[in-house]
Amino acid sequence: MRKAKGPSKKRLETTPAGAPESLKSADLILSTVQKIPRGKVSTYGAVADAAGLPRRARLVGTVLRQTSRRVPWHRVMNASGRISFPEGSDAYLQQRTRLEREGVLFIGGRVDLKRHGWPSQLGSLDEYMWKL
């Protein structure tokens, strides 16, 4: 008997009537993205972590893709500091333009996360350990 409709397999505590967990996650993600300051960028994975949803980088992308909410989606890029859209595509250009307009510097098609990354722990760990 497959576990009597128990509370979910992983996390998620039986969402009460009409509150799909996916929406709660989306909310956490969107509010997190909302916090990225102007002139700074974050990564899908970092946003997921900050939102309390570790390993859910993909979900961040999915949510940003289909949300209609006005959030600074352009401040989210992949772990390589690159825009996760085909170079030359509309989305790519728009994201890049918006970022540069905020003062984010692109070097060789990528952004220096140590410099514009948010939260700052994005790449400063090495330096933190060594330098300092």
Added chain:
DNA sequence: GGGAAGGCCGCGC
């Protein structure tokens, strides 16, 4: 830097 492997999971077909 680059490619493969494994994770994670919502959504549409």
Added chain:
DNA sequence: CGCGCGGCCTTCC
């Protein structure tokens, strides 16, 4: 209801 595809990531080679 199974399966493939994402605005991905990390680890290992």
